[in-house]
Amino acid sequence: MLDRLTHRGPDGEGTQTIGNTWLGHRRLAIVDLEGGGQPLYEPDRRLWLIGDGEVYNHPRLRQQLENEGRVxxxxxxxxxVLHVLDNEGVDGFTKLWGMYAFILAGADGRFIVGRDPLGITPLYWVRDDDTVLFASELKAFDPDRRNDVEPFPPGHAWIPGDGLVEFGGLPERRTGQVAQLLTGAEDQEEPPEEVLTAIRDTLYTAVARSMRADVPVGALLSGGLDSSLVCAIGAKVASEQGWTLPTFAVGLEGSDDLEAARRVAEAVGTEHHERVYTEDELIDWVPEVIGVIESFDPQLVHSSVPNLLVSRYAARYVKVVLIGEGADELFAGYEHYGDISSHEELHDELVETMRGLHNLGLQRVDRVASSNAVESRIPFLDFDVVELGLGLPAHWKLTNGDRPEKWLLRKAFEGWLPHDLLWRPKQQFGQGSGAREVLRDHYEATISEKEFQRDRTAVEPPLRTREELAYYRSFQQHLTGLEPEGVVGRFAEA
Incomplete structure (x- = not known):
């Protein structure tokens, strides 16, 4: 299993047996390059821990623990995390701020597994009588085990004998500062300036927090609103620290995304890099991409091919990349949100979409980055940003004739980007980079209508297009023995 995950951690490997538990870890070194190898252990070696992801509030937690005498x-x-879980057990997960999956095992028989509340960091498991297996990707499991694989639920921990325990979820109710901010403002048609300021300040802090690393940091820049705002903030943070943020873009020659990314990079002052690919390259990369992302959903494939190419390119220069994922789910950026006129319905739809991110958009983000030995940081999914975004009145996010999608986010950042780029209509990454039409036309043509009608019911719900059937066949070759229902997320439309 560990050998199948070598791509996730080229910087080292560690294993440890503790009683009836075996821990294995592949390391991508981001923090403490020399001393952070895993499994980690306490000085007396009674507790061991492996993990994936980043804990952004670790300096404050370390100070508290040192004050308590921890070494x-x-x-x-x-x-x-090892010390927090030793002190508090499952309750310790509520103190962690970041994206993560952790497993702790002790010589005294203790065993705890936990995954972050948004499911940013992947984790799967198989429960088979008295044997339980965990891994970061589906491909890690033996083919004869794959039909029993389940996603480990976000915001949950598991202890043998106690079962699953929920310790965190989406912050759907307004509390603390968010509730105070909105007192008296919730029913206003226009958001007051203090709300716009809060959006700017919260995202700025999240971007700055995401840039902490002991390795070079860059940003993926599609030229769309979300990545452009992250890059504008990141460029300012880097400048204040005395360096220049590198940005990376890919697309077909003449594509909208490439042109927009160039203009954004020039406007905000980044060290910009771009790679122009051909239609044949897009088509040829699809089989490998499907194996990487462990999905056959057409929307994911369309965006994953250019995403893989830009991540592979960025990996020549940096080891951490900032991305704009999450803004559409918080600020109602998808086209179908425009059909919703009720603010209650829109809020419920946004919450539901956020709950499904872990095996759709975030799965693409994780797999593509990990396959290229880089780590993605997602400022829009910083918990402070999520708490504010979901707490804001949904009627400020409704799309109408005067307000385009993500109007609230655009309004908050007026002056940060050239006006026409700030208000540029949304395009999906696969669309703006030129990938969607190329891939759809080619792979539709590889499947006849007769084949489609015969084989579309191979999965539930049935495959929706000839293109999706082509991708599903490739998926079967990469993940022999896996039944995708309940494991592989699929968008509502192909």
């Missing part, structure tokens, strides 16, 4: 062997943010 640390490394500067790793993950070693903090």
């Amino acid at each position: 640390f062997r490394t500067e790793s943010d993950h070693e903090i």
Whole structure:
């Protein structure tokens, strides 16, 4: 299983047996490059921990633990988790701010598994009588086990004997500062300036927090609103620290995304890099991309091919990349949200979409980055941003004749980008980069209508297009033995 995940961690490997538990870890070194190898352990070696992801509030937690007399062997943010879980058990997960999946095992028989509330970091498991297996990707499991694989639920922990325990979820109710901010403003047609300021300040802090690393940091820039705002903030943070943020873009020659990305990079002052690909390259990469992302959903494939190419290109220069994922789900950026006129319905739809992110958009983000030995950071899914975004009145996010999608986010950042780019209509990454039409036309043509009608019911719900059937056949070759229902997420439309 560990050998099948070598791509996720080219910087080292570690294993440890503790009683009836075996831990294995592949390392992508981001924090404490020299001393952060895993499994991590306490000085007396009674507790061991492996993990994936980043804990952004680790400096504060470390200070608290040191004040309590805890001794640390490394500067790793993950070693903090070992001590927090030792102190508080499952309740310790509520103190962690970031994206993560952790497993702790002790010589005294303790065993705890937990995954972050949004499911940003992947985790799967198989329960088979007295044997339980965990891994970061579907392909790690043996083919004869794959039909029993389930996604480990976000915001949950598991302890043998106690079962699943929910410790965190989406912050759907307004609390604390968000509730105070909106007092008296909720029913206003226009958001007051203090709300716009809060959006700017919260995202700015999230971007700055996402840029903490002991390795070079860059940003993927599609030229769309979300990545452009992240890059504009990131460029300012980098400038204040005395360096220049590198940005990376890909697309077909003459594509809208490439042109927009060039203009954004020039406007905000980044060190810009771009790669122009051909239609044949897009087509040829699809089989490998399907194996990487572990999905056959057409929308994911369309965006994943250019995403893989830009991540592979960025990996030559940096080891951490900022991306704009999450803004559409918080600020109602998808086209179908425009059909909703009720603010209650829109809020419910946004919450439901956020709950499904872990095995759709976030699956693409994780797999593509990990296959290229880079780590994605997602400022829009910083918990402060999520709490504010979901707490804002949904009627400020409704699309109408005067307000385009993500009007609230655009309004908050007026002056940060050239006006026409700030208000540029949304295009999906696969569309703006030129990938969608090329891939759809080619792979539709590889499947006859007769084949489609015969084989479309191979999965439930049935395959929706000839293109999706072509992708599903490739998926079967990469993940032999896996029944996708309940494991592989699919968008409502192909």
